[in-house]
Amino acid sequence: MIKITQNISINDNEIQEEFIRASGPGGQNVNKVATAVQLRFDVRNSPSLPEDIRERLIRLAGRRMTEDGILIIDARRFRKQERNRQDATDRLAELIRKAAKKPAVRRKTKPTYASKKRRLEFKHHRSKIKRTRQRVSRSEE
Template sequence: RWKTMLLLRSCRTLLLRQQQLAAHRPHCLLPRPTSAPQQQVHNSSLLLQGASSLQLCNAKAKGEGGGPKLKYDLKPVTKDDVEVTYSRSSGAGGQNVNKLSTKADVRFDLNKQSWIPDEVKDAIRQAEKNRFTKDGVLVMSSQRFRTQAQNLDDALSKLQAMVQAGVEAVTPAETDPETIKRVKQNIKAGKERRLDSKKKDSFKKKERSKKVSFD
């Protein structure tokens, strides 16, 4: 009898192990994902976004895409144009948050940028007056990403967008073709009315001069 009980217990144990193996087998067969492909996809996405933004800026500067041609075609804002400091980030970064100095703080002294026209500088000061220090320095920061290089590029992109907006602000807006056509027609019609009025006045004068007085 004890042999029968031992055999049944062994069968139950074996069956339980088989069930456990069957339940965990799909997970065991799947390869463990690594962070490298995700990081590679993330970097590729950033590169594509940066390339698209650069193409858009170039297209606007050249007057492509149906928009008006900009008054100035300025160079991009680079690291040489700013002062950069790094501090601990409270944003994205995973294990780097509050441990590594990945936050980029950028100081852009607008007065020293001789390549930016004065009227563009005035437009930037007016639009971003809350970002300027008392010394006239534009301050920008970024802590969106996990590395110093990515946050620096993001801050420079923000500065570039501000400069671009300043150029667009001083660029005269193109008049709609239909409006131009309508104005020309009104001018032409006004000239015709004046000529017609002069002709009528001249005719009246001639008629009055032809009248003979019998008194």
């Protein structure tokens, strides 16, 4: 059982882990031992996630989500299989925590009276500058 938040926890049987060979450091050992972890979590069919969190998680996951609604996390940062396994689980938990946070409601605001006044004064000032750059016509001389 993986505890994500106070309300959300995921059963271990909802997560599939596959161990694959990792590239990178490890010397000759890298060719013999499968230390990288590919974690799969079925977001669409998970009974642990509420609907609103599920939708936000699908949006947040981006390319890590398959068309079938399965989230795939690759962990190959460490040389040890156990550390990669923990890293993948932590990244899954962090992603779900981000999805659990409700986005702030945007409230429309209006410009203040002072900002409107400043804007108009600036526009008037710029127009004055541009007017002085114009050629003087014969009738104004």
